[in-house]
Amino acid sequence: MNDRYELNKNLAQMLKGGVIMDVTNPDQARIAEKAGACAVMALERIPADIRAAGGVSRMSDPKMIKEIQIAVSIPVMAKVRIGHFAEAQILQAVEIDYIDESEVLSPADDKYHIDKMKFSVPFVCGAKDLGEALRRIAEGASMIRTKGEPGTGDIVQAVRHMRMISQQIRRLQNQREDELFHAAKELQVPYELVKYVHDYGKLPVVNFAAGGIATPADAALMMQLGAEGVFVGSGIFKSGDPGRRAEAIVKAVTNFNNAKLLASLSEDLGDAMVGINEQEIALLMAERGK
Amino acid sequence: MSRRSLCSWQNGANKMIGVLALQGGFIEHIHALDRLGTAAFEIRKKADLDNKSIDGLILPGGESTVIGKLLRDLDLFGPLQKLIHHGTPAFGTCAGLILLAKAIANDPNEYLSAMDITAQRNAFGRQLGSFHTSGHFAGLGKIPMTFIRAPFIAAANDSVEILSEINGHAVAAKQGHILVTAFHPELTEDLSVHRFFLENC
Numbered sequence: 001m002n003d004r005y006e007l008n009k010n011l012a013q014m015l016k017g018g019v020i021m022d023v024t025n026p027d028q029a030r031i032a033e034k035a036g037a038c039a040v041m042a043l044e045r046i047p048a049d050i051r052a053a054g055g056v057s058r059m060s061d062p063k064m065i066k067e068i069q070i071a072v073s074i075p076v077m078a079k080v081r082i083g084h085f086a087e088a089q090i091l092q093a094v095e096i097d098y099i100d101e102s103e104v105l106s107p108a109d110d111k112y113h114i115d116k117m118k119f120s121v122p123f124v125c126g127a128k129d130l131g132e133a134l135r136r137i138a139e140g141a142s143m144i145r146t147k148g149e150p151g152t153g154d155i156v157q158a159v160r161h162m163r164m165i166s167q168q169i170r171r172l173q174n175q176r177e178d179e180l181f182h183a184a185k186e187l188q189v190p191y192e193l194v195k196y197v198h199d200y201g202k203l204p205v206v207n208f209a210a211g212g213i214a215t216p217a218d219a220a221l222m223m224q225l226g227a228e229g230v231f232v233g234s235g236i237f238k239s240g241d242p243g244r245r246a247e248a249i250v251k252a253v254t255n256f257n258n259a260k261l262l263a264s265l266s267e268d269l270g271d272a273m274v275g276i277n278e279q280e281i282a283l284l285m286a287e288r289g290k
Numbered sequence: 291m292s293r294r295s296l297c298s299w300q301n302g303a304n305k306m307i308g309v310l311a312l313q314g315g316f317i318e319h320i321h322a323l324d325r326l327g328t329a330a331f332e333i334r335k336k337a338d339l340d341n342k343s344i345d346g347l348i349l350p351g352g353e354s355t356v357i358g359k360l361l362r363d364l365d366l367f368g369p370l371q372k373l374i375h376h377g378t379p380a381f382g383t384c385a386g387l388i389l390l391a392k393a394i395a396n397d398p399n400e401y402l403s404a405m406d407i408t409a410q411r412n413a414f415g416r417q418l419g420s421f422h423t424s425g426h427f428a429g430l431g432k433i434p435m436t437f438i439r440a441p442f443i444a445a446a447n448d449s450v451e452i453l454s455e456i457n458g459h460a461v462a463a464k465q466g467h468i469l470v471t472a473f474h475p476e477l478t479e480d481l482s483v484h485r486f487f488l489e490n491c
Contacts, residue, residue: 007420010438010477014351014384017313036360038313038353073397073411074353075439097417097439120418247363254312254360255334 008122008142011075011097012206015039015143015229019219019250020208022046022233025064026071032236035246039075039098041231042068047104047151048234048273051283056106059087062094069094077124082289083109085118092121098143099123101136103288104150104233113289116140126210128161130168130197132290134189137205144203146227147286148211151234153275155212155221157286162209162225172198211286214239214272216252216265223256240270305345305488308333310370312360314352314385318476322484323348336365339373346379346491349386349402351438351474354411357385358401367402374404379467379491381484387470388441395444405468406447413442413459413472427462428453430482435461435473442472467491 018038023029029040044060045053059080069076075097080087082101087108091099101114103126116123117140126147127133133144146165148158172183172194180198184191196204209222210231219230230253232246239245248265255261307323309316311332323330330348333339347370349357361367374380374390382390389401391409414421420438427433428451435456443460446452454462454471461472462483469491475483 003422007422007436007438008417010436010474011417011420013315013318013477014353014438016315016317016352017311018353018356033355034359036356036363038356069416074355075417092418095416095418122417250356251360251363254364258335261335 004120005117005140005142009205011122012124012143015075016206017254018229019246019253020077020229020231021236021246022231023068023237026067028237028242029068029071029076031243032246033072033074035243036250037074037246038229039077040068040072041077041079041100041233043079046234046237048153048238049151050104051151058105059084059090062090065091065094065096079105080114081105081108083107083112083114085114088114088119088123092119096121101125101141103147103285107288113139124208126286126289127165128286128290129164130172131187131189133165133203133207134187134193134197137193137203138190141205143206143208145208145210145231148209148213149278149281150211150285152212152278152281153214153235153238153273154278155214155218156278158209158211158213158222159225161286162222162227165203165207166226169197169201169203173201212275213249214275215269216248216262219249219252220256220262223253229253235273238273245269245272305329306331306343307346307348308339308342308344309348310350310357310366310386312352312364312366313356314350315474315476316348316350316352318474319348319350319383319484322476322481326481326484326488328488333366334364336369339366339369344373344378346381346487347373349380349382349389350476351384351386354385354388354401355399358389358399361389361401371402371404374402374468377467379469379487380404381469381487381491383471383474383476384438384440387443387472390468390470405463405465405470406450407443407463407465407470408445409441410444411441412439413444414440423456425454425456425461427483430486433475433482434478434480435475436477437461437473438477440472443470464491
């Protein structure tokens with residue numbers, strides 16, 4: 001592993017305990033920063049609107065990304081389609097702080113993810129289970145997030161992914177060393193990464209929760225399940241009072257074990273995003289890119 | 291209140307360090323202290339400071355805008371400022387440096403205002419400007435240094451001792467009981483800066 005990869009993992013470490021918010025313009029970015037976002041994700045449409053609009057969804061206009069970079073002092077992230085390394089080259093050229101190779105956009109490649117080791121900028125990728133997480137890390141991802149169904153306001157999938165990853169980590173920890181070779185084969189990942197998880201009981205990179213987080217209670221739930229921070233997409237700017245809700249979610253992530261504080265944070269937040277239940281969705285974005 | 295007898299200065303074994311745990315890389319500091327045999331506790335809310343004797347305070351890296359805001363929202367601002375003002379040793383890394391500075395060159399915000407330095411935020415640029423190097427630190431020799439979207443010290447009062455410079459920019463300094471580094475000693479295996487803090491602040 002080179003210096004650059006270490007530095008990129010280090011940036012994710014500094015984002016821990018924070019909330020990364022989806023924003024679509026400089027005004028929203030400023031609201032997010034003021035509310036305590038530790039980074040913003042610049043995208044043209046938030047996932048709920050991507051889902052509603054349908055059609056092919058692509059990397060955002062670099063001009064919009066640059067305007068957001070000027071508007072705020074916190075790290076700015078942006079999404080590229082799975083496998084679209086040319087979009088990633090463009091985002092690296094505008095000096096993005098983190099690239100999300102994301103299932104929220106339409107996949108550009110139905111087989112191969114981006115060879116992220118070729119890049120200097122860091123990548124975060126989604127994962128539903130330990131195999132996906134470790135495959136993305138092997139490709140060079142320096143941060144992982146759950147692949148909770150974006151734009152739904154339904155937390156059930158993020159919970160499922162976080163529990164699955166944690167269970168699989170615990171299972172590996174309990175295995176004999178001579179069983180790890182077979183585990184690597186089953187997970188379809190390099191042995192060295194399996195050995196790391198066995199030895200340390202965690203992923204070698206930071207792991208955030210993403211997808212369906214709409215309330216302070218959702219954020220606290222994910223943190224208690226082991227997330228090291230959260231992404232909030234549609235949940236903030238699809239709600240009645242974005243600034244207030246954003247602030248409440250930030251405080252909930254810091255004090256995720258403090259039920260009394262969570263109770264007061266949950267008061268009077270206005271309408272949460274309406275959301276869609278998992279069973280009502282035609283398009284499962286989490287099934288993109290394994 | 292925190293100035294203990296000389297023998298407890300020799301090592302950090304008897305000390306209790308509070309680590310601000312609102313956001314960012316606080317667990318890395320707790321691990322570094324643990325390896326030095328020093329006890330630490332997390333500060334997430336005002337009540338965490340109740341009935342605790344605190345021999346030192348660490349302000350970790352993260353986003354200064356986030357930590358600074360949460361300090362105020364969670365009623366920690368006054369109590370921490372008071373502790374530092376009354377002589378509790380404080381050590382700030384990266385965002386922690388910004389929180390302790392009396393002025394920030396490129397940001398209208400002001401936080402704990404405890405040290406006579408002017409911090410420059412994101413002074414080495416965005417993530418592509420983050421770097422790892424080794425540099426001279428006064429009294430410690432050459433040590434590894436990791437800079438992540440780091441600040442530097444753009445200006446300092448005469449009473450501030452500059453401990454390290456990289457490319458002509460001050461990246462570590464001490465003023466009385468306050469120590470700051472623009473880099474992250476907690477992200478490397480090297481424990482010498484933490485030991486320096488426990489012994490000299």
